[in-house]
Amino acid sequence: MSRALVIGAGPAGLMAAETLSAAGVTVTLCEAKPSVGRKFLMAGKSGLNLTKDEPVAALLSQYETVPPALDAALRLFDAAAVQEWTRGLGQEIFTGSTGRVFPTAMKASPLLRAWLARLDGQGVTIRTRLRWRGWDAKGAVFDAPQGRETIAADVTVIATGGASWARLGSDGAWSEVLKAEGVRLAAFAPSNAGLAVPWSAHMAPFFGQAIKSVRWKAGDITSRGEAILSARGLEGGGIYSLSPAIRAGASLAVDLVPDLSHAALTARLPGRSPRLGPWLKSTLRLPPVKTALVFEVGRALATQPERWPGLLKALRLPVAGFLPMDEAISTAGGVQFDALTPDLMLRAMPGVFCAGEMLDWDAPTGGYLITACLATGQHAARGALAYLEAAA
Structure with a gap:
């Protein structure tokens, strides 16, 4: 019987193990941490967003680039397939008003328990506390509690994650092994990440407050989500999706009154004795945190009322970069797709496949990250099965 080794027990590795074992392959799944699915469980703490219920074309449009291998993986395991798979594990799901799909339990732990029970029933051997270090002449080498250990296999799927949340297992250390x-690897970069902004002391009273009912813009990307003002900058769903544009050097602007046009604001300008503070507070009824942002960035325009509408519609914030990459929800970069065959096998290493966030793809939150991890895990496993069949 063929032997498969899966390295990394996040969503991509678990899906690869499921697909391989369902086909009758003997699977050993190795994880560096003491337990599996740690980042998966963390993602489910505030409600596990599994996917976005939308046609595959809309799904694909959310990924920054879609190489043929990623396109094939997502078409085979799209949003509908994610939902069917979840129900197949006995987990009820619901779709929110924005199309996001969640388990009814709103947690990852029941789904993970059901998944692990399926893998156990399919004969998958799960081993933890094994940190992968590369290969020797006999197979994959691991640091194990009892010392160095080598595991031989006919095919290997590597699914060791990106380079954020190292304490949960995604530390990117594998990149040196493959290099x-x-x-060929692309440098890691933060994605779905907080932004560093050097606020003045004027903003301190507003740290921790949410900035709501705004439109954020960076490059060609816009977002209507909210963000939290923090001592370090900005964090939250409203600005996470702007990461690709910020990485490319775009500036960040916020429309503080997205439901009012420039003309409507102009019509509300004071006729005489114009003062910016009273106009913001009494006429426009902006909340204090928005008023504070205006004075933080646009105080120099306080005596130029004709420029106030433009200031509110495109308030430019002085972003100094991203918050630490290890705190990012995900990372871009990793194994380049031109280093892989269409079925995700490393061209430099026949019989070794890669899946999940260690691949060089990028997507916003909203179910797209987990969907691509599941899809590429299945796709890599199918490639491994085809490789085994060809070698038989």
Whole structure:
């Protein structure tokens, strides 16, 4: 019987193990941490967003680039497939008003328990506290509690994550191993990440407050979500989706009154004795946190009322970069797709496949991250099965 080794027990690795074992392959799944699915469980703490219920074309449009291998993976395991798979594990789901799909339990732990029970029933051997270090002549080498250990396999699927949330297992250390094997890698970069903004002391009373009912813009990307003002900058769903544009050097602007046009604001300008503070507070009834932002960035325009509408419609914030990458929800970068065959096998290493966030793709939150991890995990496993069949 063929033997498969899966390295990394996040969603991509678990899906690869499920697909391989369902086909009758003997699977050993190795995880560096003491337990599996740690980042998956963390993602479910505030409600596990599994996918977005939308046609595959709309789904694909959310990924920054879609190489053929990623396109094939997502078409085979799209949003509808994610929902069917979840129900197949006995987990009820519901779709929110925005199309986001969640387990009814709103947690990841029941789904993970059901998933692990399925893997156990399919004969998957799960081993934890094994940190992968590369290969020797006999197979994959791990640091184990009892010392160095080598595991031989006919095919290997690597699904070791990106480079954020190292304490949960995604530390990117695997990149040095693959780089030494001649695999082409793109540098890691934060995605769905908080932004560093050097606020003045004037903003301190507003730290921790939400900035709501705004439209954020960076490059060609816009968002109507809210963000939290913090001592370090801005955090939250409203600005996470702007990460690709910010990485590319775009500036950040916020429309503080997205439901009022420039003309409507102009019509509300004071006729005489114009003062910016009273106009913002009494005429426009902006909340204090928005007023504070205006004075933080646009105080120099306080005596130029003709420029106030434009200031509110495109308030430019002085972003100094991202908050630490390890705190980002996800990372871009990793194994480049031109280093892989269409079925996600490393061209430099026949029989070794890659899946999940360690691949160089990027997507916003909203179910797209987990969907692509599941899809590429299945796709890599199918590629491994085809490789085994061809070698038989």
